[in-house]
Amino acid sequence: MYRVWNFVTNYSLLLIAGAIIALIWANIDADGYHHFVEFVIWDHAPVGHLHDGHRTLTLHYLVNDVLMAFFFAIAAKEVWEAVILKNGSLRGKKAATPLFATAGGMLGPIAVYLVIALLLGPEKFTAVANGWAIPTATDIAFSYLVGRLVFGAGHPAVRFLLLLAIADDAAGLVILAIFYPENAVVPAWLLLSLAAAILVFVLFNWLPRYLDRGNQLRPNSTWVRQKLGFLPYAVAGCASWYGFQESGLHPALGLLPIVPTLPHADRAFGIFSEAETHLTDLLNQIEHALKHPVEIILFFFGLVNAGVEFSSIGDATWLVLAGLIIGKPLGIFLFGWIAAKPLGLGIPQGMRLVDLVVIGCVAAIGFTVSLFVASVAFPAGEVQDAAKMGALFSFFAALIAIVAGQMLRVEKQNL
Incomplete structure (x- = not known):
């Protein structure tokens, strides 16, 4: 548990701090906050937003498009090792059911988001439709922490959840690259x-x-x-x-082609394993070197993206929340059941099918990547702010997961 908590404190508490500061600032002095976010660092720069035929480097672009590339590189490193290494967690039959569940955990939220959006009418549907990918995300650090709180450190559902979250990251990177060009x-x-x-x-x-x-x-x-x-x-x-x-x-994905080219060890212990810190191959050395810079980057990511006024709560807020809190559990359970029963792929020994519902509730914590997708799915303005609020509110999925675990009589299994 120490390793997981250490990871969360390193990578997520600064992110939360930045988000809280942004929320307070935006609701006290909205104009001052937005002037800060769009502060021009370098006009007529070689990198930045296109503006009147030239590029302008703003603080927002620096954080979201340049610095966040290092965050996505770390995520890609975990996905790459999970796929390419002989003992990778996304290889072989053991990964089949989690991969099916991942597909459900993405298609379920998309279906819920778009169906409810259609019920709002054609005008509102047009305004919010591009945010369909926002509720597909799973915050790997927080979901893993909550999963251990709900199931206990030794429960096979925790491993299942981690496989699902890694696969979700991989699919999320593909969605960003294909459907959200800048x-x-x-x-x-x-x-x-x-x-x-x-x-x-x-x-x-x-x-x-x-x-x-x-x-x-x-x-x-x-x-x-x-x-x-x-x-x-x-x-x-x-x-x-x-x-x-x-x-x-999107330039934030620009380092992904380089990650597979780095020399790497012939095994990986997993992102939350203490043994991972002792690997000395170049791929892991670079990840270790990026650790503290990425902590600071995530603070600024929260600071420049989470500053939305509470008055911005709107249709997109509830659509994102519905996609996460309803679509995730339904999709993960349905596709997990199809893989385990009709397809005969099974689930890990010690897990029940009903545990998939709880896993779905835990995976509904979107936060980091949901915030990022919201920032690229909509132009700055009312709809984007409402969607971001939905991503922030997804923290409540942790409470839902805890209650669901109690109602469905999850038996904690410690080491």
Whole structure:
């Protein structure tokens, strides 16, 4: 439990602090808050929002589009290890039912969001329809913490929840890339990202290992590691990020092509494992180096995104909440049941099917990624603020999960 709490305090409490400050500030001095968020750092900059034919770097762009790339890179690192490593958590039959449940945990919220939006009438549907992906997110840190509180540290449902959350992160990254481009997409610029990834992998990962084949001392790989370290990957990351910006895809995803190119260990212990801190491969070293910067980035993310006035509560607020609190549990239970029973894939020993409902309630905590998607799904204004409020209110899913666990007689299993 210490490792999980340590992760939450490191990565999430500063985020919450930033969000609380933003909420108070926006409700006391809305104009002052918005002037702060849109503060122009550099006009006619090489990066930033397109404005009158040139780019303007604002504080909001710096945080959401530049710095949040490091947060998504860490998320991508966990997904990549879960998929590529021999003992990866998203490989093999053990991941089949969680992957089905993940699909339900995304389709359920989308269906609930869009159906209720349709019932509001065509005019309101048009205004809020683009926010369909907001309730698909699961905040991995908070959901994992609440899951352990509800089920106990040793319950198989906690492992199931973590697999689901990692898969949800992967699907969320794909949704952001495909459905929420920042500008008109210019695919040719993605060739820059692809070229950067291929070159850095071949020259600084594959080639040294190829030259060292049969030599246990590995002189070339050692020289590259000791003399160059992460520098080639930093340069490639900058090129890839710029390619994403110019392509029209959201730049916060710009580091994703570089993550798979980094040398990595042949095993991973998982994001909440204490043993993970002792891995010394370059991929994990970079993650460890980013730990404290990402803590600060998340504080500023909360600060520049969560400042919404309580008067902004509207249709989008309730749509996001309904998608999370109703759609998540229903989708996860239904698809989990289909995988476990009709398809015969089963569920982990010690879990009941009804536990899927509780897992769905826990997974309804959207917060971080929901806030991010809300900021790109709608232009700044009333609807975006209302959607953000729904993402913030998703914290109440923790209370619902605790009550659901008691009502459905979840038996806690500690180590």
